[in-house]
Amino acid sequence: MTQLSYWQRIKIAFQYVMPQLYLTQLAGWFAKQKWGAVTHFAIKLFAKKYQVNMQEAEKTEFTAYASFNEFFIRPLKTAAREINPESTALCLPADGRISQCGHISDNLLLQAKGHFFSLEDLLAGDQALVDAFKHGEFATTYLSPRDYHRVHMPCDGTLTKMIYVPGELFSVNPFLNTHIPNLLARNERVICVFDTAFGKMIQILVGATITASISTAWAGVINPPRAKEVKSWDYSGDNAPTLRKGQEMGAFQLGSTVINLFQADRVRLADNLAVDTVTQVGQVLAYKK
Template identity: 75%
Template sequence: MNSLEKKQITYGQRLKIAFQYAMPQIYLTQIAGWFANKRWGAVTHFVIKMFAKKYNVHMAEAAKPNFSDYVTFNEFFIRQLKEYARPINQNTDALCLPADGKISQCGHIDDELLLQAKGHSFSLRDLLAGDEELTRLFKDGEFVTTYLSPRDYHRVHMPCNGTIRKMIYVPGELFSVNPFLNTHIPNLLARNERVICLFDTDFGPMVQILVGATITASISTVWEGVINPPRTGDIRTWTYEGQSAVSLAKGQEMGAFQLGSTVINLFPKNAVKLADYLQVDTVTRVGEILAYKK
């Protein structure tokens, strides 16, 4: 953070940043995960109700719209939506948005640099945990970063038809990824815990990354289930071929967050053109246009 930025933020904001570095991230996350899975009846329903009120959660579009329908907080947090609540654009030359939320950043990957926030970039190589093959594939390509707020639907979907070829779990920090901290913590998205998924698609290779955050109790995919915990501190890699290479359809669910976070999509050079309307703070909904085939 440079001296000008320091002058522009308040003392309270500086404390928020300092707290992110000082707090016991893993223990808070473990406690949150333990609580979120508890079946406490009326207490659980009260907590869900208060959460929904605070964050203005739109329950009318949920498949189960009543708070009492959920046995645990996690069931509520990864609630499914009513059928057809998110129509999937059927243009075969278009890719669709993978998550509800807001665009944090999007645009061109400048050699190996992605924009995190105004004045802050981070390395493609760092984001991809040093994987040389993936770094070469997406160098000078395009990227889209989508932030999911607490009120949003937290299942993640496929932008297009794809077949999973590789998945990498990367241990890391658990900084909050809210817009303020994303602006003030350098390399945040390349430092946080994340699950990197490489797909073969009709648009070329595509990476979809699920980024963890403070109190993100777990990240799951539909083909492997819960990826974390456990949190062993080691990078883990899965490769898929033959019968193990699961294919998913455009708009199909591919993963979910139990609290959190951020989704990053990567596309190779000259593969897609991002939709013109996408810019910082654009509200996103699963199934709407993300990009077009070049």
């Protein structure tokens, strides 16, 4: 393993001591402000720094966004993302890069080389869900600040359960994901369970430092406020939202991470997926087995 430099060690240590919640709340406050020309200038600087492709956005001008939050969750032009139409194909849920993907070894998922985390930790101890997804498949997609921040459905699905799990707000960038053990199972997250033609599927929206909020299409903003305990919502009958393949299911106000879980022997992940594979909404994530 490559020895870390002094500054890399400082960067990791800072994650443990910095006021994560305060910084995130401050970022959330700033992102809501509508300061006219000041906001537009700041958005322009951000877009230039992170090389945001504004030509695919529905509104291409920086002045079209009254706040950073509007800019972060900007919709794309109708034709910007093509959803794979094959009935046996599941689609990628987000623009970004594959952080890890592959087989769930009993109850363990690979976070990064040398680091694993368990289904029990990730799913907040929900034993029924843990048992349902042992030996299944998973894919973790990292959304950087430059990426489109809306999250879409890989396939048709009916929501059966949503769980909010409070937690840390570590940054989820690739370097820290590699060096902070159990990071994805320690961070705040929203777990969404769907019934699909491919078996049960879980799509998890993971929070991070300065990710001001996580929202879903059916419940709106989940956080803030940030509860101190695990909260769960069950959906059934007319109360159960059904979403179509490619439909928006959630959004981040600044990028973070999406984790997809599939049951054993239900899907085969696409052959081209590997660490650092660039992802786009609508491209193939997996095929039905």
